[in-house]
Amino acid sequence: MPISKTTDYLPWRDKARSFFTGAAAIMPLTVAVLPWGVLTGSLAIECGFNPGQSQALSGIVFAGAVQLAIMGMIQAGVGIGSILVSALLITARHFLYAMVMRSSVSPLPLRWRVALGFLLTDELFAIVHPGRLKHFDRWYALGGGLCFYLGWNLATLAGIIAGKNIDNLDALGLDFAIAATFIALVIPSIKTTPLLVCVLTALTSSVICEILHVQAGLLICVPLAMFAGFACNKVMEVRQ
């Protein structure tokens, strides 16, 4: 029986403890994305969305990079086909996350799969993936996911209210907050040589793609970096 099933029979006290442990685990990441959330809300207002639509971007799309990309495109009057293709390119990494989480989440009932699927962001993945969490716990994942959802949406709301009142919000270097968060997530995970190879490959190839203005850079760099790490893993296995 998969370990995740056993939490079904735990008393509520233990479920609540898991829930709040998950919320506590994601709290640093939630705080770290607040500036980015505020930026998202105020940019949506500047792009001409009404407050309801601006909040819905965070409330139903719930994907920072996708939100930032489509706001500009909708404002520019780009067709829905192009918008969906761009969103697909940016969101494609979630297919990878879902595949990693498959063994933990697929035995759960549908309502859990829908809830955890909706909440599966970079940040939630960072705290629940098998490399980080030895025994998957659905309540831990739900606590983390909901805490992050709440934080992201409250930050967006703050940005909507602030709206145009803040001048040069995007000149505050909030994009550095994104980079700093991701660096802070990646560095502690580099525990082996293959992981280092993977990170360095992703770093080099993504910078090269950006300089060459490759549109779907992520779709090239990410598989390349994953295979580099994997190949290194294989070479080291053979040597042992």
Added chain:
Amino acid sequence: MTTWFILFSVAMLVFTSRFLLMEPWLPLKLSDNAQQLLAFSAPAVLTAIAAPIVFIREKQLCLGMDNHYFVASGVVVVIAMMTRNTLVTVVLGMASFQFLRYFT
């Protein structure tokens, strides 16, 4: 095409990308090799998003002290290795970035 229609379409697309491959009815069996490969996805994606923000200024590679993103990222890497604490790392990283912007 109304804005709401576009918003819901994108929301469905994003949700599908997160939800679909976790579905048990999908005949998808992962070999050991596939699982090993997928373990590299998170560091690969996060690095590939962060690196261009850090290294590229005005569409050019910029590795000098005048690239505040680059210098502050160095600080973030060092703090992350020392503390292994995400919140401390991000807060001190943001502080050093703002310091660089206003005092250099």
